[in-house]
Amino acid sequence: MKRVGIPRALIYYKFAKMWEKFFNELGAEIIISPLTNKKIKSDSTRLAPNEDCYSTKLFFGHTMAIKDQVDYLFIPRFGSENKDSVGCPKFIGLAEVLRSMFPDLPPIIMPHYNMAKGRDGKLSFFIKAYKVGLYFTKNPFKIIKAFKLALREHKQYKLELIIDEESLLKWEQSVLSLNDPPIIEENERMLKIALVGHSYVINDPFASLNIRKILQNHGVDLITSEQMPRNLIERQIDKLNFALYFDYEKEILGTIMHFIESKTIDGIIHIMVFSCGPDSIAGEMASQFSKRDSKIPLLQLVFDELTAEAGLRTRIEAFIDMLRRGAKEKPIYIATKVHV
Ligand code: SF4
Numbered sequence: 001m002k003r004v005g006i007p008r009a010l011i012y013y014k015f016a017k018m019w020e021k022f023f024n025e026l027g028a029e030i031i032i033s034p035l036t037n038k039k040i041k042s043d044s045t046r047l048a049p050n051e052d053c054y055s056t057k058l059f060f061g062h063t064m065a066i067k068d069q070v071d072y073l074f075i076p077r078f079g080s081e082n083k084d085s086v087g088c089p090k091f092i093g094l095a096e097v098l099r100s101m102f103p104d105l106p107p108i109i110m111p112h113y114n115m116a117k118g119r120d121g122k123l124s125f126f127i128k129a130y131k132v133g134l135y136f137t138k139n140p141f142k143i144i145k146a147f148k149l150a151l152r153e154h155k156q157y158k159l160e161l162i163i164d165e166e167s168l169l170k171w172e173q174s175v176l177s178l179n180d181p182p183i184i185e186e187n188e189r190m191l192k193i194a195l196v197g198h199s200y201v202i203n204d205p206f207a208s209l210n211i212r213k214i215l216q217n218h219g220v221d222l223i224t225s226e227q228m229p230r231n232l233i234e235r236q237i238d239k240l241n242f243a244l245y246f247d248y249e250k251e252i253l254g255t256i257m258h259f260i261e262s263k264t265i266d267g268i269i270h271i272m273v274f275s276c277g278p279d280s281i282a283g284e285m286a287s288q289f290s291k292r293d294s295k296i297p298l299l300q301l302v303f304d305e306l307t308a309e310a311g312l313r314t315r316i317e318a319f320i321d322m323l324r325r326g327a328k329e330k331p332i333y334i335a336t337k338v339h340v
Contacts, residue, residue: 001027001028001029002028002029002071002072002135002136003028003029003030003031003069003070003071003072004023004028004029004030004031004070004071004072004073004074004109004135004136005031005032005033005063005066005067005069005070005072005073005074005106006019006020006030006031006032006033006066006073006074007032007033007059007062007063007065007066007073007075008032008033008034008035008036008062009033009036009055009058009059009062009200009204010055010056010059010090010091010094010200011076011078011087011091011200012032012200013199013200013203013204014199015076015154016032017153017154017156017157018150018151018153018154018157019074019150020032020153021146021149021150021153021154022129022132022133022146022147022149022150023074023136023146024146025142025145025146025149025150026133026136026137026142026143026146027136027137027142028136031066031069031070032066033062033063033065033066034065035204035205035206036058036061036062036204036205036206036207037206039061039065040058040061040062040064040065040206041058041061041206041305042061043060043061043064043065044057044058044059044060044061044062044305045057045061045305047060047061047064047101048060048061049097051275052090052275053090053273053274053275053276054207054273054274054275054303054304054305055198055200055201055207055273055276056090056094057305058204058207059094060098063075063098063105067102067105067106070106071106071107072106072107072108072109072135073098073105073106073107073108073109074108074109074132075094075095075098075108075109075110076095076109076110076111076112076113077091077092077093077094077095077096077110077111077112077113078091078092078113078114079091079092079112079113079114079115079116079120080114080115080116080247081113081115081247082115082116082247083115083116084116084243085116085244085245085246085247085250086114086116086245086246086247087246087247087248088246088248088276088278092112092114095108095110096110109132109135111128111129111131111132112128113125113128126147129143129147129150130143130144130147133146133147161226161227162226162227162228162229162230163178163227163228163229164229165229165231165232167229168223168228168229168232171192171221171223172192172262172264172265174190174192174221177221178222178223178227179212179216179221179222179223179224180212180216180222181216181221182215182216182218182219182220182221182222183216183217183218183219184219185219188219188324189219189324190219190220190221191218191219191220191221191266191267191320191323191324192220192221192223192264192265192266193215193220193221193222193223193265193266193267193268193269193323194222194223194224194225194255194256194259194265194267194268194269195211195212195215195222195223195224195225195269195271196224196225196252196255196256196268196269196270196271197224197225197252197270197271197272197273198248198252198271198273198279199224199226201271201273201303202224202225202226202271207303208271208303209303209307209308209309209312210309211269211271211312211316214312214313214316215269215316215320218316218317218320219320220320223265225251225252225254225255226251228251228254228255228258232254232258233250233251233254233255233258234250234254235254236253236254236257236258236261237250237253237254237257239257244281244282246278246281246282248278249278249279249281249282252270252279252282252286253282253285253286255268256268256270256286256289256290256298257286257289259296260289260290260293260295260296260298261293263295263296265296266296266297266323267296267297267298267299267319267323268290268296268297268298268299269299269301269316269319270283270286270298270299270300270301271301271303272300272301272302272303273302273303273304274302274303274304275304283300286298286300287300297319297322297323299315299319301315
């Protein structure tokens with residue numbers, strides 16, 4: 001049985017279910033790197049180019065964690081799954097960078113997929129997936145079946161993750177819970193906060209310094225930007241007088257714009273990644289929108305490899321304390337880009 005290694009970083013957090021189903025159905029053994037830990041972080045910072053963002057650096061450590069256990073590494077060169085927006089250029093270049101920096105790595109399977117500018121579509125997606133399948137089996141029926149089931153898995157994952165506007169309303173009214181229930185002390189008011197950022201940060205407990213748990217323990221009922229209804233995000237982004245080109249930043253900025261406008265929650269926490277170009281655009285715009293309409297406090301935190309949990313806790317506790325003291329009633333703008 002051939003073993004395929006998938007680094008648990010970057011777009012793994014978007015496509016994990018699909019990839020795992022595909023390779024499972026092909027009969028491959030899948031080795032996924034462990035959850036980010038101290039060793040992965042230290043390897044990442046030692047090996048990755050200094051100028052890379054923290055999230056890209058972590059990809060290096062995750063790759064090194066599994067490289068000796070697998071026959072192939074699977075690192076797709078992912079451009080976009082939309083016609084009018086793109087992911088990050090890092091997603092496209094990373095496989096080649098790793099191969100050229102570390103020639104001893106196992107062979108890297110690196111299909112390139114990019115729907116933007118109409119280059120790729122359903123057919124080319126199938127052809128590329130088929131070619132990947134050939135690394136593991138020569139049986140065309142097996143590959144076709146694996147492809148179909150993987151697509152179904154991805155659709156189901158998105159259905160479960162992304163809510164509709166009715167569910168958002170129910171969450172805002174505390175009729176529906178979307179994440180782990182908050183732990184509320186006696187006489188404490190539950191807070192509603194939107195946690196906004198890249199899925200590979202907010203879903204990685206180590207990289208995000210357990211921010212979700214910290215918030216949960218402080219009585220916060222969360223919604224994340226990746227859970228937000230897509231049509232609502234599109235409507236917000238349509239209000240901009242220019243085309244925002246980055247997928248993730250649409251999700252991030254659309255979420256922030258919605259809650260600044262709707263005023264249905266207590267606050268917004270925006271996690272940015274140090275030296276991320278797209279984040280610097282969305283972050284600046286979010287802070288401008290927040291300054292113009294400052295009823296919903298916005299806390300922007302910049303994460304990098306030096307970020308420490310104690311610093312984060314202090315910021316979060318101060319923010320929550322302020323929200324509890326009723327800052328929502330007073331116009332208040334919190335901060336832009338606080339390095340924690
Ligand atoms: S979008 Fe930003 S955080 Fe994500 S990989 Fe690109 S530069 Fe890094």
